[in-house]
Amino acid sequence: MRGLLCFLLLCCWACVAAAATVQGVIFDEETRNPLARTRVTLVPLPGNPAAAVSLLANERGAYVFNGVQPGWYLIRSARTGYAVAEYGQYRPGLPGTPIEVTEQTTGDGSADSRLIVMRRQAAITGTVVDDNSVGIAGWPLNVYTARQPIRRIAQGTTDDRGNFRVGELDPGTYIVRSSGGGLEDATTLVPAYYKYATAVTAAEPVRVRLGETQGFVVIHTVEGKLFELTGEVTPADKRPANITLITDTGRRLVGSATGPFLAKDVPPGPVEILVESQSCAGYQKLLVDRNMFARVNCLALTPPAVEGTESNPLIARRLDLDGPGPEDALVSGRSLSPGHWEFTVRPAPSEYLVAVQNEGEPAPDKAATPAALDGWFALDVGSAPHLRVTLSAMPASISGAVSSASKPVPGAPVFLQLLNPQAPELGLQTWNGRADAQGNFAFAGLAPGSYRLMSSFDVDYDDPLARDKSVVLTLHEGDAVTQLLDMIRQ
Amino acid sequence: MRLLALLLFSVCAQAAIVEGVVLDEETGLPLARTQVNLVPLPGTQADTTPVRTGPRGSFVILSVRPGWYLVRATRRGYAPTESGQLKPGRPGHAFEVADDRASGFLEVRMSHLPAITGTVLDENDIGIPKWTVHVYTAGKPVRHVAQTVTDDRGNYRIGELDPGSYLLRSGPGPLEDQTQLLATYSRAALELAESIPVSAHIGETLLNVIIRPIKGKLFTLSGNLIPAPGRSATLTLVTDTGRREVASAYDVAMPFTAAGVQPGAVELIVKGIDFQGNECGSYTRLAVDKDMTGLRVACSPVAPLTLSVTGGYLKGPLLLRRVDLDGAGESHPLLFNEMLIPGYWEVNVPPGDYYVQSVRNAGAQATRAGAWYGFDTGSYTRLTIQLSSKPGTIAGVVSTRGNPVAGAPIFLFQTSSGQTWTGRADPRGNYSMGGLAPGTYNIVSGFDMDTGDPSTARKSDTVSASEGNTTTHALELVLQ
Numbered sequence: 001m002r003g004l005l006c007f008l009l010l011c012c013w014a015c016v017a018a019a020a021t022v023q024g025v026i027f028d029e030e031t032r033n034p035l036a037r038t039r040v041t042l043v044p045l046p047g048n049p050a051a052a053v054s055l056l057a058n059e060r061g062a063y064v065f066n067g068v069q070p071g072w073y074l075i076r077s078a079r080t081g082y083a084v085a086e087y088g089q090y091r092p093g094l095p096g097t098p099i100e101v102t103e104q105t106t107g108d109g110s111a112d113s114r115l116i117v118m119r120r121q122a123a124i125t126g127t128v129v130d131d132n133s134v135g136i137a138g139w140p141l142n143v144y145t146a147r148q149p150i151r152r153i154a155q156g157t158t159d160d161r162g163n164f165r166v167g168e169l170d171p172g173t174y175i176v177r178s179s180g181g182g183l184e185d186a187t188t189l190v191p192a193y194y195k196y197a198t199a200v201t202a203a204e205p206v207r208v209r210l211g212e213t214q215g216f217v218v219i220h221t222v223e224g225k226l227f228e229l230t231g232e233v234t235p236a237d238k239r240p241a242n243i244t245l246i247t248d249t250g251r252r253l254v255g256s257a258t259g260p261f262l263a264k265d266v267p268p269g270p271v272e273i274l275v276e277s278q279s280c281a282g283y284q285k286l287l288v289d290r291n292m293f294a295r296v297n298c299l300a301l302t303p304p305a306v307e308g309t310e311s312n313p314l315i316a317r318r319l320d321l322d323g324p325g326p327e328d329a330l331v332s333g334r335s336l337s338p339g340h341w342e343f344t345v346r347p348a349p350s351e352y353l354v355a356v357q358n359e360g361e362p363a364p365d366k367a368a369t370p371a372a373l374d375g376w377f378a379l380d381v382g383s384a385p386h387l388r389v390t391l392s393a394m395p396a397s398i399s400g401a402v403s404s405a406s407k408p409v410p411g412a413p414v415f416l417q418l419l420n421p422q423a424p425e426l427g428l429q430t431w432n433g434r435a436d437a438q439g440n441f442a443f444a445g446l447a448p449g450s451y452r453l454m455s456s457f458d459v460d461y462d463d464p465l466a467r468d469k470s471v472v473l474t475l476h477e478g479d480a481v482t483q484l485l486d487m488i489r490q
Numbered sequence: 491m492r493l494l495a496l497l498l499f500s501v502c503a504q505a506a507i508v509e510g511v512v513l514d515e516e517t518g519l520p521l522a523r524t525q526v527n528l529v530p531l532p533g534t535q536a537d538t539t540p541v542r543t544g545p546r547g548s549f550v551i552l553s554v555r556p557g558w559y560l561v562r563a564t565r566r567g568y569a570p571t572e573s574g575q576l577k578p579g580r581p582g583h584a585f586e587v588a589d590d591r592a593s594g595f596l597e598v599r600m601s602h603l604p605a606i607t608g609t610v611l612d613e614n615d616i617g618i619p620k621w622t623v624h625v626y627t628a629g630k631p632v633r634h635v636a637q638t639v640t641d642d643r644g645n646y647r648i649g650e651l652d653p654g655s656y657l658l659r660s661g662p663g664p665l666e667d668q669t670q671l672l673a674t675y676s677r678a679a680l681e682l683a684e685s686i687p688v689s690a691h692i693g694e695t696l697l698n699v700i701i702r703p704i705k706g707k708l709f710t711l712s713g714n715l716i717p718a719p720g721r722s723a724t725l726t727l728v729t730d731t732g733r734r735e736v737a738s739a740y741d742v743a744m745p746f747t748a749a750g751v752q753p754g755a756v757e758l759i760v761k762g763i764d765f766q767g768n769e770c771g772s773y774t775r776l777a778v779d780k781d782m783t784g785l786r787v788a789c790s791p792v793a794p795l796t797l798s799v800t801g802g803y804l805k806g807p808l809l810l811r812r813v814d815l816d817g818a819g820e821s822h823p824l825l826f827n828e829m830l831i832p833g834y835w836e837v838n839v840p841p842g843d844y845y846v847q848s849v850r851n852a853g854a855q856a857t858r859a860g861a862w863y864g865f866d867t868g869s870y871t872r873l874t875i876q877l878s879s880k881p882g883t884i885a886g887v888v889s890t891r892g893n894p895v896a897g898a899p900i901f902l903f904q905t906s907s908g909q910t911w912t913g914r915a916d917p918r919g920n921y922s923m924g925g926l927a928p929g930t931y932n933i934v935s936g937f938d939m940d941t942g943d944p945s946t947a948r949k950s951d952t953v954s955a956s957e958g959n960t961t962t963h964a965l966e967l968v969l970q
Contacts, residue, residue: 134520
């Protein structure tokens with residue numbers, strides 16, 4: 001017994017002796033004030049057996065990780081309203097520099113205090129104005145991604161002066177659009193894009209960068225006709241049901257029981273009607289260009305039959321006109337409301353996802369193969385879906401080493417992008433990886449296709465310089481490609 | 491046909507046109523779709539005519555009968571405006587419309603209602619995003635009037651406020667690490683007495699009202715909600731920073747827990763249906779200074795309100811509104827056999843050829859605040875309103891340098907209740923303010939009067955009204 005105790009004590013001593021401390025402070029880039037209660041995560045590099053550890057900075061923005069095992073790590077911080085930051089970034093938005101923790105790392109002096117500077121996410125401000133350039137108070141507006149597929153990702157409402165602010169945006173290009181509705185004198189406004197457009201093709205995109213507030217986005221509203229949509233949900237037995245009208249500027253309840261319903265002030269364009277009750281559900285999509293009548297059948301739902309993915313759950317997200325819903329693993333017995341859904345599977349590295357198809361209702365279009373989009377497969381789902389998942393056991397892989405001046409770069413960031421065959425300048429799916437302590441990297445479970453590969457600490461991946469210097473590889477099923485990468489430097 | 495044409499001609503010959511434009515004071519831009527009312531002065535035989543401005547902010551009112559009028563414009567987000575105002579928020583000047591003539595082109599310039607902006611800051615001066623900010627009236631009774639949420643930078647803006655003094659206060663809640671913040675007045679005060687009121691003026695945006703929330707302990711309340719057998723009930727928790735539904739129950743008692751409750755006054759309001767299908771409810775007021783367990787709140791039967799009015803006949807429906815810690819609810823006309831859920835209610839008596847001698851509930855005198863009479867009610871409400879059919883009147887002529895002032899604005903203040911009335915003199919400067927309870931009043935006339943300004947009271951005359959009599963009082967127009 002005494003021997004066992006001595007052994008345990010010895011083990012503990014060995015652990016403590018081998019462990020180190022990593023500490024630092026988180027600051028706001030703009031004010032240089034500390035950011036209290038920021039989530040800080042110590043992320044081990046590939047090859048480091050330690051687990052990621054997370055904590056909240058204290059009220060002075062300071063963080064301390066005790067008992068850190070020697071090895072290579074990234075220090076990453078996350079906070080609402082700020083871009084995710086990493087210690088040692090050349091500038092916000094770029095990948096950080098890993099640190100090597102040794103038994104001597106204590107971080108008790110300023111030299112070892114790891115400061116992380118966080119930059120705000122982007123914001124767009126502007127005004128929704130009437131025909132006299134007077135701001136319209138309390139008017140809803142929407143923000144969409146400018147890149148295909150155009151998706152609504154945020155919304156706002158104007159204040160008493162008609163001004164708006166939509167914050168917490170990722171850097172990128174957006175389209176801003178006012179909603180439709182009625183003014184004081186029953187004048188009706190149709191949805192209008194910044195600056196003067198009613199068609200998306202004439203919309204002026206707004207580009208925002210990290211930390212920036214893009215101002216003066218003035219949307220000039222446009223008078224136009226809004227329509228009435230009457231309809232009936234059958235069977236019209238007045239059972240409690242939520243009847244939701246969805247457009248690309250939002251959604252609203254238009255009825256609370258099956259039977260007749262009425263929706264006023266419907267903007268021209270595509271409209272979805274979703275019916276959900278405890279015992280049935282229904283869906284219809286129509287193109288509104290006049291006052292219309294719609295009949296929606298509320299049908300009993302059957303949980304989807306899923307084939308082909310026994311080991312990995314099928315992940316589903318609903319995609320309505322007003323944007324994607326939350327991602328959720330499809331559990332057995334759970335029904336899907338009819339409508340438009342996207343599906344994916346996160347397979348093991350020994351497989352890749354080939355396709356997800358619906359072989360149930362509505363009848364599949366045999367001629368059309370569902371297209372993968374960011375790894376997601378879009379499908380229309382009816383009352384009795386039958387989802388078939390096809391996985392391939394012959395994925396491609398890429399591995400190699402990153403070096404700079406012929407020396408391996410520990411923890412080098414490696415960026416891999418699946419290219420869109422129709423538009424090679426656009427990526428379909430991206431992976432952000434890291435090299436291990438010896439500069440070696442590996443990506444497995446890849447589908448066939450063309451990929452762009454690069455490594456850099458100080459160049460944006462969508463920078464033309466990076467694009468020119470990156471490596472483009474074409475992978476076939478089962479390929480195992482080895483690629484050496486030179487670190488790109490500005 | 492000829493007779494009809496003649497008739498039309500004769501009508502048109504007697505009528506005139508009033509036209510003008512409504513503009514934004516700040517930018518000079520025309521304000522389309524603004525509601526414009528042509529309001530006759532006392533003594534002018536015409537009804538109020540409503541129109542809306544056109545797309546370029548202009549308005550035309552045809553067939554206006556001769557007489558004296560005011561043009562009054564209202565629009566969301568702007569202070570109500572009258573033509574000929576000396577300053578925003580002041581009464582406008584009346585004008586005369588003569589036979590068969592245009593009255594000239596009126597320009598009505600509207601100013602935005604006040605707004606308050608600021609930031610809710612943490613201990614490091616970093617804005618706290620998505621944090622609730624409340625606005626209260628600074629004058630008694632202190633009432634919650636608006637709320638908003640900070641943006642991604644911790645900044646807030648609350649617009650469309652009436653001019654006046656306000657208190658700003660952040661709501662309670664937890665931070666990312668579950669540090670609890672107490673509801674805190676600007677700039678950093680827990681107590682109302684230590685709060686710093688801010689004044690908001692028409693057309694102005696008050697900037698940088700900073701609130702630094704103070705850390706402290708929030709409490710948890712728990713207990714049971716007891717509905718009527720076979721019926722449902724809901725429990726709402728109300729504080730002076732808002733309300734939330736904390737439980738609902740059907741048929742049998744349901745345990746409830748409300749976490750994150752700030753210290754101070756809390757109301758627990760139960761609403762539901764009793765076993766007979768009528769409304770039921772209860773009201774519990776607590777002073778929370780610790781976690782509280784074992785609370786029992788039930789949906790108790792409520793008797794229909796009984797109303798007794800003596801001494802006169804009401805000239806319209808009584809208005810009722812519920813007042814909870816988070817402010818006054820919407821008012822509504824009293825319904826026949828209405829059941830009032832227990833709590834604090836206020837009643838407003840319509841004006842008429844009487845005055846209100848007293849309002850009592852179950853014998854207890856109601857508390858007067860301006861035109862509203864407040865009372866606590868339990869499972870029954872027996873409202874007694876004593877009217878007097880012999881009200882007092884204060885009347886006279888408004889003049890300046892011996893000349894009567896047509897359409898002079900009149901401001902009358904009751905010193906005991908703080909109630910304010912406004913009126914207008916007729917084209918010959920005669921005014922009459924009736925339906926008054928006996929007592930002492932302050933009265934003043936002027937085109938540059940601010941009723942919220944204490945100096946206004948100093949410029950006013952003190953007049954007594956007595957039961958059934960008309961007190962004659964000549965007013966000299968106050969010139970600033």
